[in-house]
Amino acid sequence: MHPGRSYRRLIPFIQPHLWMLLLGLMCTLGFVLTMPALAYLIEWVARSIGAGDLGQLRLLALIGVVFFLVRGAFQYGQDALMARASLQMVLELRQRLYAHLQALDLDYFSGSRTGDLVYRLTGDLDRVGEVVQRFFHRFIPSVLTIVAVVGYLFYLNGILTLTTLVIAPLMGALISWFGDRLLFRSRLNQESMSDLAALLTEVFAGIGLIRAFAAEEYEIRRFSTIAESNRLARFQTEQVKAIQDPVVGFLYAMSVLGVFWVGGWQISQGNLTGSQFLGFIAGIAMLIDPIVHITNNYSELKQGEASVERIFELLDIRSQVCDLPGAKPLPPIQGWVEFDQVSFRYKPDQPVLKQLSFKVSPGEIVALVGSSGAGKSTLVSLIPRFYDPQQGCIRIDGIDIRTVTLQSLRRQIGIVPQEITLFSGTIASNIAYGQEHFDLEAVRQAAQVANIHTFIESLPDGYATLVGERGVTLSGGQRQRLAIARAVLLNPKILILDEATSALDNESEALVQEALQRLMHRCTVFVIAHRLSTVRTAHRIFVLEQGQLLEQGNHGELLGKGGRYAQFHLRQFQ
Structure with a gap:
């Protein structure tokens, strides 16, 4: 009758608190032994009490009071010490599990259910803590008693x-x-x-x-x-x-x-x-x-x-994308991006990108165009190392991105996705997301660049306004401009835009486009374009087809070639 092997893996988490559990176990033994000791002492005192000996009776009553106080202290010690040890163990295990989840690949989360992960971090861990407490509080004392x-x-x-x-x-x-x-x-x-x-x-x-x-x-x-x-x-x-x-x-x-x-x-x-x-x-x-x-x-x-x-x-x-041994921080970059024979697949028999090679200069705006499934989102996901290619190499300023730490890489890359994620909290904390201590003035300046400052100031609480869960209290255009302000505050040298205006009305789109123009002149930009009207000002346009770079050039050059891009243009505007 032994707990399963799984419990052995809890030992490293229990060991730091073992002294507290053992102290609680000693209190349990003290609690159990007080009643027999009291009974024996009462019997011994009773034998020595004479008829009408009031002093001995008072002594007996005093002994009983003292013993019950001692027994109460033992009971408090066993309950408090074991609860504290088990809860501390659960806290450390929960922190370890949460940190581990933060380090896992995006691919894992795409195939996992949020509710299941939440329950493992809450219900399952609480149950483990209860079992550990019960083991030391009830199981071991019972074994010792037997x-x-x-x-x-x-x-x-x-x-x-x-x-x-x-x-x-x-x-x-x-x-x-x-x-x-x-x-x-x-x-x-x-x-x-x-x-x-x-x-x-x-x-x-x-x-x-x-x-x-x-x-x-x-x-x-x-x-x-x-x-x-x-x-x-x-x-x-x-x-x-x-x-x-x-x-x-x-x-x-x-x-x-x-x-x-x-x-x-x-x-x-x-x-x-x-x-x-x-x-x-x-x-x-x-x-x-x-x-x-x-x-x-x-x-x-x-x-x-x-x-x-x-x-x-x-x-x-285990995460496939992680800091390699000896990884060093990426120094401040200029924005050179190079793909060298890069191939990628999510599944072994389904290639998504095939031997892509190109170079992008600092300050250049590159638009990615292609049909659904052509590999546009995958391409930009490789730059901040959300995934690693199976073949080839990606370099930033001539440095292989696999040789640098993930945090130092991603801190220099700004992303404005199509679906904006906002968290419960203030507008200021959402713009400065990831920064525990931030400069409110810098947040204001970023909001001005993103064309959202005037709107924020019109709110009753200004930058201290709570946005609600997932930002449901804001319109689509307002959420987009908050995301742009977030990227402005980061001051990246590489910017990734996933068609940030595709779901907006004309007025909101104009405000967002103006904000994007202010941001884009500062850095190297990759734009995933679903509407060709947003890519005419790009320095170069990459036309992707089945994971390969089919065409590249500016808007006029690609129209003149009469190729795949020209077909896209004809389909959308005529």
Whole structure:
């Protein structure tokens, strides 16, 4: 009866707090021993009390008060110390897991469910903390109690003790078997809880779409189906525990009956007195509570093992894009970008980019044009190393970007995506995202460049205005200009624009375009263009087709060639 191997991986997280847990365990032992000690002391004092001896009675009352105060102190110590140690362990494990998730590739998140990750960071970790606390608070003291009682029983009568323990191996095997069943059921339970959390995350994020399609009843049915699966999984877990308790109780009862049979035989042979037998039975009664605690706590340990497995399953995932050994900070750059025979694929049999080679000079504006799936977004994702190419090399100012630290690389690259992400907080903190301490004046200047300063100043709280979750209180154009202000504050030498105006009305587009022009003259720019009207002023236009660079040149040159770009232009404007 040992916890699964998964718990061994918790040892490095438990070790720093082991002294606190052991101190709490000592308090537990003190708490358990105070009552027998008090009973013995009362008996000893009572024997010495004379008739009408009021002073001795007062002494007895005082001793009782002192013992209960000591017992309360031990109880507080065991609860507070073990809770503190387990919660600190959970905090450190949660921080470690969160930091690990921050380092994982984007590819991992594209295939993961947000609700599942949230539940692992919350529900699973909380359960692990509860199990660790229960292990030291209940399981170990119960084991120690059984060892002490069994030693005492051997002292009273070895034959009867062996009779009591003869069924112990079978009991242990059954508890272990039930534990394996509980582990299996608990895995299903945790998975169903993750499904439920994932569904709720999806629904609350897309509540507007649900309203638009009048899909409330559909979502209620979906929720009910998953909730019913969770109910069934939890019931099956409780069902296993409900079967386990009477089975273990029956075996214990059989053991006690065996003791009565052997004890009766010994009494008939004159090897045991009735009072000795009653004393032994009283000792056996002391085993009931610790056996119940061990059985129940072992069940909890097996259920918690499913959560431990899910946590370390995440920690075992390794990022493919990371700082290589010996990586150095990227020095301040000018903005030279070079692709040298770069090939990339998301899956082994599906190439996305094929041997791309080109050079971009500082201050040059390059527009990327092509049909959906041509590789435009993938190309710009390789520059900040969201992914690494399988072949070829990408250099910035002649430096292979794989030889520098990710943070120093990405700090010099600004990105304005089509879908803007804003976080709950103030407008100022969103513009200065990633900076714990920022200069508000610099934020104001960035907002002026982005054509959003006047709007912010018109708000009741100005830059201290809360934008709401995902920026739902702002229009699309306002969110875009906040994203531009964010990029301006970063002051990048390389700027990536993913068609930042495609979903805007004419007035908003004009404001955003003006802001972009102010930003673009400062750096090397890559523009993903879905509307050709936005790329006419680009210095060069790259036409991508099936992951290859099919054409390049400025707007007039490519129209004159009458090639793929000219076809795009004809399709959009005629």
